[in-house]
Structures are given as C-alpha cells and as structure tokens.
Amino acid sequence: MNWLLVVAGAVVGAPLRYLTDRAVQSRHDSVFPWGTFIVNVAGCLILGLLTGAVAAGAVGSHLQLLLGTGLCGALTTYSTFSYETLRLAETGARVFAAANVVASVVAGLGAAFVGVVLARAVWA
Template sequence: MTVGTFVLLSLAGGVGAVGRLLADAALTRGVPRRFPWGIFVVNVVGSFFLGFVTGLAQSSVLALPWLAVVGAGLLGGFTTFSTAMVDTVRLVAEREWGAALANAVGMLALTIAVAVAGIALGGAL
C-alpha cells in the first residue's frame, strides 16, 4: 500500500465515522430509543455498498487501492458491528428479548443478503 493510499484510507475512515454519527442521529430523531433503527439501517446500507464496490473491484471496474479507500476506509468507518452488539446487550439488559434477537440475528441475516446483492450488482457492471 502506498503512503497516498494509506492517507486517503485513513481520511475516508474518519469521514465514514462522521457519516455514521450523522445518519444515526437523523434516522433516530424523534424515534423512541427502544430499537436502534439508526445503526441497523447504517449497517444494512453500508453492507450493500461494500458488497457493490467489492463486486466492482472483482470485475476490474474499480482498482484495488480504491476498494481499500472506499471499502475499508469510508464504509468500514461508516458501519459498526461493535455498536450494534452493544445495542443488543442493552436490549437484553432491558429484557427486550424480541428486539435483541431482531437486532442481532436480523441485522446479520440482512447485511449478508444485501452484501451478496451488492456484489452481484457490482460484478454485473
């Protein structure tokens, strides 16, 4: 990895993290805190786009250094498994069993499905 790619990847990670914060705040504004919809949506959307850019890279439409910048940097900073699991633990502690199961298992299943769809779409271009 070149120094330039490393710098762009690092900056993109910061932009992605700020994007996550803003998206979560916008998606949850005025919504009761019971279910973490903001992070759920962020992870699903991010997984689709990570799949999409991976598909583009696999079909040689996107160069590998840009996959690192956009995929690992921007989308890696945007998505967050750790926050999703903390939200799940919070739901369990609050005895919100259905919401905890939906958050953990539902998010995992949905993010895998949209990542596969993104890879297929990106690879078809």
C-alpha cells in the first residue's frame, strides 16, 4: 500500500516538474536554468510545510509518503540541477554556474525553513 502512495505522488510530480520547467524556461531568455531552480525551491517549500505539519501531528505518514516522497521526490531534481550547472561551467558561463549553486542552496534551505515556520504557525 505504501509504495502505491509514492507512485501516485510521483505520477503527479514528474509531469508537473516537466511542465513547470518548460513554462518557466520559455518565459526567460537566459542561460540560467530558471525552470529547474523554481521546481526545486517549490519542492523545498512543500517539503518544509509537510515536515512542519508532520511534526505538529497534523499530517500522518500516508500523506507524508504521497506528498513528501512521491510528489516532491519526482518534482525536484538534483541530477538536472547538477547537469545544468556543469553545462553552464563547460560552456563558459561560470558566473551563472556559481550563481545557480549558491542561489539554489540558499533559496532551497530558505524555502524549507519558511515552510516549517508556516506549518508551525498554522498547526502549533
């Protein structure tokens, strides 16, 4: 049963990642991978909210598997982030590569922190 929840979340998360990435990237005329950046930060926010809700006892393990492992696991992408950063560096866009690394880590951690704080405010 648990694996079905993960699969169900991934069935939504994977196409959502692809469609969001394409929609965001088509609106920016830049080598910076905005689409991947947005989905990763959004996933961190969702996971932060979910973690805070679980810690407060407002959400059970089934929703954690569905949204945390399934949806966020398929929505976010460390491999694409790594590939795009390497590609930027290899094509001479080293400033964009460094900015991608720093901004992704800072924004991802910040989004997760904001999510946990928001969840605590709602469910504490």
